[in-house]
Amino acid sequence: MSYLAKPKFHHPALEANSLGFTHRDYEGSISTLCAGCGHDSISAAIIHACYELAIPPHRVAKLSGIGCSSKTPTYFLGQSHGFNTVHGRMPSVLTGANLANRELIYLGVSGDGDSASIGFGQFAHAIRRGVNMVYIVENNGVYGLTKGQFSATADKGSKSKKGVVNSDSPIDMVAIAIQLGATYVARSFSGDKAQLVPLIKAAFEHQGAAFIDCISPCVAFNNHEGSTKSFDHVRAHNAALNELDFMTARAPITADYEPGRSEIIKLHDGTSIRLRKLDARHDVTDRGAALAAIHEHQGKGEIVTGLLYVEEDPQDMHMGLGTIDKPLNQLGEADLCPGSAVLERINAALR
Amino acid sequence: MQPTDIANPDYFHKVVDCQWACPAHTPVPEYIRMISAGRYGDAYMVNWKSNVFPGILGRTCDRPCEPACRRGRIEKEPVAICRLKRVAADYKEDITSRLPKAPAVKNGKRIACLGGGPASLAVARDLAPLGYDITVFDQDPLAGGMMRTQIPKFRLPETVIDEEVGYILNLGIHFKGGHKIESMRAVLDQGFDAVFVGTGAPRGRDLDIPGREEARAHVHIGIEWLSSVSFGHIDKIGRRVVVLGGGNTAMDCCRSSRRLGGESVTVVVRSGFEEMKASAWEKDDAMHEGIPILNWLVPKEFLHEGGKLTGVVFEKVKAEIDAKGRRNLVPSGEPDHLIECDDVLVAVGQENSFPWIERGIGIDFDKWGMPAVDARTHQCSRPGVFFGGDAAFGPKNIIWAVAHAHEAAVSIDKYCNGQDIADRPPPMTHLMSQKMGIHEWSYDNDIRNDLRHKVPHKDPALALKDIRMEVELGFDGKLGLAEAQRCLNCDVQTVFDEDLCIECDACVDICPVDCITFTGNGEEADLRGRLMAPAANLTQDIYVSKPLKTGRILAKDEDVCLHCGFCAERCPTGAWDMQKFLLNVTHAGDAAGEPACRSAA
Numbered sequence: 001m002s003y004l005a006k007p008k009f010h011h012p013a014l015e016a017n018s019l020g021f022t023h024r025d026y027e028g029s030i031s032t033l034c035a036g037c038g039h040d041s042i043s044a045a046i047i048h049a050c051y052e053l054a055i056p057p058h059r060v061a062k063l064s065g066i067g068c069s070s071k072t073p074t075y076f077l078g079q080s081h082g083f084n085t086v087h088g089r090m091p092s093v094l095t096g097a098n099l100a101n102r103e104l105i106y107l108g109v110s111g112d113g114d115s116a117s118i119g120f121g122q123f124a125h126a127i128r129r130g131v132n133m134v135y136i137v138e139n140n141g142v143y144g145l146t147k148g149q150f151s152a153t154a155d156k157g158s159k160s161k162k163g164v165v166n167s168d169s170p171i172d173m174v175a176i177a178i179q180l181g182a183t184y185v186a187r188s189f190s191g192d193k194a195q196l197v198p199l200i201k202a203a204f205e206h207q208g209a210a211f212i213d214c215i216s217p218c219v220a221f222n223n224h225e226g227s228t229k230s231f232d233h234v235r236a237h238n239a240a241l242n243e244l245d246f247m248t249a250r251a252p253i254t255a256d257y258e259p260g261r262s263e264i265i266k267l268h269d270g271t272s273i274r275l276r277k278l279d280a281r282h283d284v285t286d287r288g289a290a291l292a293a294i295h296e297h298q299g300k301g302e303i304v305t306g307l308l309y310v311e312e313d314p315q316d317m318h319m320g321l322g323t324i325d326k327p328l329n330q331l332g333e334a335d336l337c338p339g340s341a342v343l344e345r346i347n348a349a350l351r
Numbered sequence: 352m353q354p355t356d357i358a359n360p361d362y363f364h365k366v367v368d369c370q371w372a373c374p375a376h377t378p379v380p381e382y383i384r385m386i387s388a389g390r391y392g393d394a395y396m397v398n399w400k401s402n403v404f405p406g407i408l409g410r411t412c413d414r415p416c417e418p419a420c421r422r423g424r425i426e427k428e429p430v431a432i433c434r435l436k437r438v439a440a441d442y443k444e445d446i447t448s449r450l451p452k453a454p455a456v457k458n459g460k461r462i463a464c465l466g467g468g469p470a471s472l473a474v475a476r477d478l479a480p481l482g483y484d485i486t487v488f489d490q491d492p493l494a495g496g497m498m499r500t501q502i503p504k505f506r507l508p509e510t511v512i513d514e515e516v517g518y519i520l521n522l523g524i525h526f527k528g529g530h531k532i533e534s535m536r537a538v539l540d541q542g543f544d545a546v547f548v549g550t551g552a553p554r555g556r557d558l559d560i561p562g563r564e565e566a567r568a569h570v571h572i573g574i575e576w577l578s579s580v581s582f583g584h585i586d587k588i589g590r591r592v593v594v595l596g597g598g599n600t601a602m603d604c605c606r607s608s609r610r611l612g613g614e615s616v617t618v619v620v621r622s623g624f625e626e627m628k629a630s631a632w633e634k635d636d637a638m639h640e641g642i643p644i645l646n647w648l649v650p651k652e653f654l655h656e657g658g659k660l661t662g663v664v665f666e667k668v669k670a671e672i673d674a675k676g677r678r679n680l681v682p683s684g685e686p687d688h689l690i691e692c693d694d695v696l697v698a699v700g701q702e703n704s705f706p707w708i709e710r711g712i713g714i715d716f717d718k719w720g721m722p723a724v725d726a727r728t729h730q731c732s733r734p735g736v737f738f739g740g741d742a743a744f745g746p747k748n749i750i751w752a753v754a755h756a757h758e759a760a761v762s763i764d765k766y767c768n769g770q771d772i773a774d775r776p777p778p779m780t781h782l783m784s785q786k787m788g789i790h791e792w793s794y795d796n797d798i799r800n801d802l803r804h805k806v807p808h809k810d811p812a813l814a815l816k817d818i819r820m821e822v823e824l825g826f827d828g829k830l831g832l833a834e835a836q837r838c839l840n841c842d843v844q845t846v847f848d849e850d851l852c853i854e855c856d857a858c859v860d861i862c863p864v865d866c867i868t869f870t871g872n873g874e875e876a877d878l879r880g881r882l883m884a885p886a887a888n889l890t891q892d893i894y895v896s897k898p899l900k901t902g903r904i905l906a907k908d909e910d911v912c913l914h915c916g917f918c919a920e921r922c923p924t925g926a927w928d929m930q931k932f933l934l935n936v937t938h939a940g941d942a943a944g945e946p947a948c949r950s951a952a
Contacts, residue, residue, distance in 0.1 A: 003790045007798035007863045007915055009425050011884040014865065024863075035789075036855040036923025044860035191856060219855065219923040231853050235901060 006030050023051040028078035032071070038190030038216030039069055039138050043076040045193050046107070046136075049200035050077060052246075055105065061097055062107045065090040065119055068145055069111030069138035069216075077107075088119025091126030091135075095317070098131050101327040102318055105204065106133035113143055116152040116171045127180040127209050132316040134203040135211045137173055138190075140218040141229040148221030159226030174308055175294050177211040178287055183314035184210035185290065187305045189234050190217065198244035198273070199307060205267040208314030215303065228303075239297045241282045241306035245274040266312055275307060284310050352875050352906075354897045357846065360780045363932040365892060366909050367842045369432055372419035374754035376778075376936045377401035379416055379432055380842040384794060386438055387835040389828075392446050394439035399446075401936070403473045403519075403753050404498070406511040409437030410823070411502055413599075413630060413748040421841050424888070425864075425911050428803040430837045431826075438831035440511070451480035451944050453523030458482030460544040460767045465532050468496020469749045470549030470740025472519045473756030478763060479522035480944035486543075487524055490531040491582075494520060497551055497741075498749065500578040501600065503607050504819040535708040545735045545763045548722075549752070552741035556700040558595060562653030566695075569660035570653060573604045573698030580607055580818070589693025592616045593663050595650055596698035597627035602634065604696040605642045610818040617690060618644040619665065621680060636822070640811055648688055649680065653695065662691040701746045721745065728772045729759040737762055760939040761948040768949060776937040776948040785843055785929045789920070792929055794840050796916040798863075804834045840914050844932045847905055849896040851926035854903070858918035858927055859883065866908045867918060872898070882908055 006027070014022040026047040031040050050060070057079035064070035066087035073082050081104070085093045094108045108126075115123040115137050126135070141154040150158075150166045153173065158166050177185045184206040188196040196214065203210035215234055217223045223230040228237075263275045265284065275284065283289050290309035297304040355362060365371050369379040378397060385394035398405035412433050420429030460483050464471035467489030475485045493499060495512045520526055532538060538546060555572035557563070563570060569589070573596065579585040592613040594605040597620035608616045618637065620627055624646045627634065638644065648665035655661060667685040670678050703721060708714055713733035715723040722731045724738045731738055739755030741747060762772040785792045807824040808814070814822045826834060859867045865884035872878070878893065879886040886893060886908040896905040919927040941947040 004797050004915075004917075006861065006917065007913055008800055009798065009863060009911075009913060011864045011866070011911055012424065013884055013887065031861075034923065035921045036853070036857045038855065040860050040921075041856045044856070191854060193856065217855070219853075223853070231855060232900070 017051055017054040019054050019056060021051065023047055026051045026057065026077055028075045031075040033068060034220045036219040037068070038140060038218070039072050040075065041190040041193065042136065042138050042196070042214050042216055043072050045196040045200055047076050048193070048197050049204065053201055053204055055204065059105055060107055061104045062109060063090050063094045063097065064109040065114035067111040067114045069109060070114055072138065073109050088114050088122055090114065091119065091122040094133055095126050095129065095131050098133065098317065100329045103327050108133055108135040110135070110137050112137060112139045112141060112151040112153040116173060124180055127177055127182045127211060129317045130181065130183065130209045130315055130320065132207055133209060134200065135209065137213050138216045139173065139213055140216045140222055141227070142218050142222040144218045144221055155228040158228040161221050161224050172294065173213040174211070175291060178290050178309050182211045183208035183311035185309045186307045187213045189215045189238060189305060191231055191234065195240065195243065195305065198246045201246045202244060202267060202273045205271050206310070206314065208311065208316045234303060237302045239302040239304045241279045241293065241304060241308065242284070243276040243278065244307060245276065265310055284308065285312065352872060352878060352893065352895045355894045360778055360934060362892065363844050364934050366844060367932065368419040368421050369416035370842070370934065372415045374415065374751045375402045375757065376934065378842065378933060378935065380838055380840050381933060382439060383430070383435055383835045383838040384840065386435055386831060387795065391439050391442040392444045395443040395446055396449055398436055398439060402750060403476055404469060404515050404749065405436050406440035406515050407498055407507060408749060409433060409440050410507050410511070412750050415750070421839055421911065422837060425913065426802065431803055431806070431834050434806050434826055435831060435835055438826050441825050442828060450518055451522065453479050454482045454944065456482065457484050460484065462545050462547065462763060463488065463538055463541070463543040464547045464549060465538065466496060466548065466550035466742065467491065467494040467526065467528070468549055468551050468740060468752065469498060470742070470752040470756045471547060472516060473753045474547045474549065474739065474760045474763070475524050476519045476522065477757060477760035477939040479524055481764060481940045481946055485524045486527060488527045488530045488532055490529070492528045494526050494528065500581045501574050501603065503577065503603050504581070505606070505610065505814065505822050508821050533707050535714065536712055539712065544767050545737065547759055547763065548736065548738045548742050549740045550742045552701040552703045552746040554702045554704040555697065556702055558650060558697045558699060560650055560652055562655050565658065566653040566655040566660040568658060569693065570695045570697060573600045573696050574701060576696055577603055577607065580611070587612045590614050591692040592694045592696065593690050593692045594618045594696045594698060596620065596700070597629055598698060598700070599629045599633050601698035602629045602637045604698050605637055606640055607818060608696065609640050609642065609815050616642050618642060619648050619650070619690070620644065620646045621649045621668070622670065623647065640815065651687065660693060660695060662689050663695060664689050703742060703745060727758065727775065728762045729755060730762055730772060735766060757936060757938050761937070764939040764946060764948055770950055774950050778937055779935045781933040782846070782930045785931055792916055794843050794931070798839070798913050798915050799836045801833055801837055803837070804830050842932050843914050843916070843929050845907065845912065845914070845918060846928050846930045847894065847896055847907070848926050849899055849905070851924045852899055852905065853924055854899055854901055855923060857921040857923065861917045861921045863915065863917065864911045864913055866910065866912050868906045869899070869903045870906060872904045878906055882906055884908070886910060
């Protein structure tokens with residue numbers, strides 16, 4: 001962390017996106033997290049993803065709960081809307097916001113404590129409702145703000161900084177998200193932006209509940225030997241299923257891949273992602289296969305990363321509810337209170 | 352790429368662009384920080400050690416440091432390094448007690464310095480504290496050479512010259528003024544242990560075109576005229592003046608003319624305005640005083656009537672590239688241009704001139720009449736005779752003269768002690784961590800956004816009335832501080848320790864200028880294209896680490912690094928540290944007056 005604001009000067013050769021912004025324009029205020037925190041890398045990945053997608057910052061609403069992870073929305077997208085909710089209540093506030101104004105792009109940022117403990121129920125219901133959002137859990141396996149107790153995602157058998165062994169079973173956020181009906185599920189690692197940035201971009205383009213579990217080492221309390229969420233452990237046990245190339249509608253497909261090793265996944269409005277399969281057996285559109293892959297690698301002590309599951313034609317909460325296209329918060333009095341003649345008609349229909 | 356060898360003194364020295372560009376390698380950021388701290392005397396002494404004439408150079412230097420300044424690559428303009436030097440000189444306390452003293456007991460060696468300009472004086476300063484008995488000869492009555500005779504007083508007041516020349520002459524140096532050297536042989540016959548030639552480039556080039564002879568009384572050679580003005584022999588000029596030439600001497604001529612009665616003064620250059628040799632700021636200052644600069648005009652003829660100059664005729668030209676790729680000036684075909692005038696000042700270049708060095712005394716000359724001088728040792732073909740300043744390799748400037756002098760002084764000291772002068776002493780370097788706490792550094796790492804501050808000038812209406820009134824007022828303390836804060840402290844280096852790095856990316860994420868990348872190694876050209884921001888400036892190095900745990904390397908593009916230290920603040924393991932790199936060129940003697948350049952016995 002630093003007391004000083006980040007200098008305004010940027011590299012003179014920085015390219016601007018189609019909105020005329022450089023990636024520096026997507027930054028927030030300077031982080032107050034510990035030096036080297038994985039969360040800061042995730043913030044940087046979000047910044048790069050939004051810059052590369054040329055997302056207008058004022059069209060994004062970033063919501064978070066409580067915890068180190070939930071502090072991070074201050075550190076990116078300084079020109080976007082933000083809401084810092086009560087602990088674990090981000091999913092319901094996000095759901096409400098989305099109901100009121102479906103036009104914004106919703107980014108929920110949470111941690112393993114915020115989503116797997118106090119907010120576990122909230123997390124479950126936002127996912128099963130299919131709220132159109134990007135939900136990122138910055139998962140470090142410990143309660144960093146309270147000095148490093150195991151969180152609900154800490155692996156059984158992993159050791160705390162003081163040498164205590166965790167005896168509880170972990171909650172696997174991606175497995176649960178898949179079971180609850182999330183239509184885009186991925187896992188990544190804060191130390192691998194080449195993988196993380198395209199995953200976040202594709203999640204933004206996905207029109208449904210997109211969930212990313214991002215392992216993010218806590219340098220202060222969970223980056224030691226015996227931890228399964230340390231830089232060294234994740235790097236040594238990372239089993240990436242695929243690599244993503246994010247493509248805009250007009251970008252030509254140039255690279256050649258071995259047959260069966262590459263797959264194009266269509267997203268809405270013409271964009272698509274190209275998956276370069278590192279594990280040729282894995283079918284990302286098969287929910288069961290995704291769960292099987294998670295369990296298989298877990299059994300081998302590996303951490304499976306990459307795009308695990310995606311539904312090409314997702315349904316979101318508004319479709320289920322049949323709400324009108326116009327955001328509810330833009331409806332005027334005449335729309336909301338159509339008068340006694342209409343009421344009469346409705347009543348008559350019910351008699 | 353191979354891992355960067357940061358133990359090589361050149362590596363970090365190059366990162367300090369200003370110091371690397373300065374011929375005398377003045378530790379610029381070091382003295383700018385001292386100015387920020389109000390330590391003007393200390394800042395002055397850092398300069399005095401490196402460049403000998405801080406007050407003079409702070410007004411007149413050619414400033415090779417400024418075009419090199421990293422700040423100019425990040426925003427519009429470099430730090431006003433030169434004028435900050437003047438701040439140190441203007442506001443310093445009395446520093447005379449900090450100057451070296453000539454030892455009471457001499458070492459028995461006698462040195463002659465021919466010419467009393469910056470090169471000779473700097474040699475004398477370097478050698479006198481070591482006990483050498485030094486005599487400086489000059490044709491003019493006062494020491495200072497071109498600094499006194501050619502630079503107008505409105506740019507460089509006499510008091511500043513007297514002060515800084517005085518610091519040197521007070522080291523027990525014998526100054527023989529008004530003593531023109533007519534014969535090198537005679538000098539050598541006096542049995543000096545070594546002779547240093549710092550006689551400058553004293554001859555102004557003439558312009559041999561029709562009418563030159565007839566209009567002789569009104570056509571003056573620029574540097575001779577400036578010298579006469581300086582000594583008060585000339586105090587007026589015609590109402591309409593044409594100055595021929597586009598160098599700094601031409602700028603001094605035209606501005607002097609404006610102060611001596613020239614109401615309509617015009618500078619005329621053969622080639623384009625952009626190609627003029629004069630420094631951009633000197634052109635600005637001249638134009639600011641209402642002097643137009645006309646270009647693409649080649650003087651053809653002086654018009655005269657009864658021994659009186661009436662005007663100059665110019666041919667209009669344009670530049671053309673010939674078949675061999677050379678650029679030539681060819682007539683544009685437009686009608687000739689006439690400028691009516693009463694006086695012409697010819698400032699079309701200077702030449703070296705050694706009619707007083709006899710041939711056949713062991714001093715070889717090349718086909719251009721220049722002595723054969725070794726670029727490193729400054730010794731000519733006759734052992735014990737050394738050249739420096741404009742006399743060595745042709746016209747340059749004061750700061751180059753000083754740099755030559757330091758090298759020549761080293762050679763002289765080694766020569767007089769029977770050592771091999773080709774064996775040069777390495778520079779002295781220090782690398783020191785600046786870390787004081789998690790967010791605390793012993794330098795100010797808060798990057799200011801201020802644009803370059805302008806030096807206040809005297810009202811031109813007043814300034815043009817008195818040729819001895821200094822035009823530039825210099826920064827006051829407040830402006831000086833604000834300008835000093837623009838310095839990026841490039842000497843505080845980003846030092847990387849690969850053994851400590853855990854590759855968390857924190858430094859990559861925080862770097863405001865995207866200069867840090869962790870990636871697979873490759874050839875330099877390939878690597879430069881794969882960094883967070885393309886490293887297109889090939890003059891700036893890439894700092895490459897040994898392979899890290901993941902097999903990748905760290906590659907840091909030095910080009911636009913702000914030296915803000917955020918990488919080091921964000922580093923959880925201290926793999927990055929900010930360390931001050933101090934490099935001092937080894938001079939003949941050290942601060943204590945002890946010999947510093949001699950090889951170990």
